[in-house]
Amino acid sequence: MSLKDDALQDIVSLAKHNQISLAEIALALEAHTRQPNQEESGSVLSKLFGYIGGIFVFAGIGVFISMYWDDFSSASRVIVTLGTGLMAFVMGLICVADSKYERAATPLFLISSVLQPTGIMVMLQEYSSGGDVRHGLLFMAAYMLVQQGATFWAKQRTVLAFGAILFGCIFFANLFDIWDINEKLIGMVIGSSLLCIAYAINKSKHMAISPFWYFVGAILLLWSIFESVENTLLEPLYLGATAFTIFLSTYVRSRTLLLVGTITMLLYIGYYTAEHFADTVGWPIALVMIGIALIGLSALAVRLNNQYIK
Structure with a gap:
């Protein structure tokens, strides 16, 4: 094709x-x-200044809070973090409703996604009477997941989809940890879920964030598989998992998965030969074989990218 x-x-x-x-x-x-050029250049400049402005606003808030943090009372600490985050979130909603200020919404939502969780954790630290910190983290993630998810459902903003996925991962990772589920199994479940979510996102208008979640999901899944089979008879199955990742990249047409699958396969080949052949006469031969494998895999990756992904 x-x-x-x-x-x-x-x-x-x-x-x-x-x-x-x-x-x-x-x-x-x-x-x-x-009118091909003027509107495009204006759009790029508008986005650029919007993001730069958001960075300056966030930097100013951060510097102010750090300068006077020790002088703040408990209530003041909550107000300058959680209160500022809520105001940024409300301002983002207002900007979304007005087309003239719509481009300012994304920086405001990003600022609120940092300050609100921070403010919730500060509030719990200042006013809680002890307990498991994981429960506080679970409460924060649940609140942010509901807020980001509901707002995304109503406004269909990509930044809100990103936030909902992020806080969803935090929520379920903490929930599974509280239930004492094995951490390797948690990594496999969340990693597989992220790959499925990234595939669905890639079919929508929010495809800009799918490479990031492909990367996170693949790394989390492969790392959890490696931790599960390391130093066991099933360890070679990890090589099969990396090969499956490369195959999956051709099916979903993702360069990110192709990159992750290729690099993890090469790293495992290097690890395996160093672990089992480093002190033997065949180590130089193994190095030559690794070099050949590197060349072959790099050529295969380029061919797969050109034939099935581009």
Whole structure:
């Protein structure tokens, strides 16, 4: 299948998912050909200044809090963290409702996603009477998951989808830990879930965040598998898991999974040979074999990328 055919498939998938008609696509193409450069440059500058402004706002808040933290009372500490985070969240909602200020919403939501969890943990530390810290973390993650998830459902903002997934991972990781589930099993469950979520996101208009969650999910899953089979008779199964990751990358057309699968396979080959052949006469031969494997895998990765992913 050619690159053009792949691109057409993506266009059809996006059009169906977002219920875009052929007439709307034609109008958008016509408008783009009439004024291609000025609006694009203005959009890029608008985003750039919006993010820079958000960074300065966050830096100013952080410097102010750090300078006077020791002088604050318990209530003041909660107000400057949780209160500021809630205000940033409300301002983000207001900006989403007004098209003129819509681009400022993403930095505000990001600021609120940092300050609100911090404020909740500060509040629990200042006013709690002891107990398991995991319960406090579970409460914080549950609150943020409900807030980010419900707002994403209503506003369909990518940054809110990212926040909902992040706090969902924190929530379930803590919940499973409280239930005393094996940490390796937790990693496998959450890693597999993230891969499924990233696949679903990649089919939507929020595909910009799917590579990150592909990366996190694959790393978490492969690391948990390695920890489970290390120094056992089942250890070679890890090599099969890395090979399956490479195969999966061709199916979902993800360069991120291809990169993770290739690198983890090479690292395991190096680890295995160093562990079992380092003190033998065959170690130089093993090094040569590793070099050949590196060349072969790199060529295979490039071929898979060009043939199945691009």
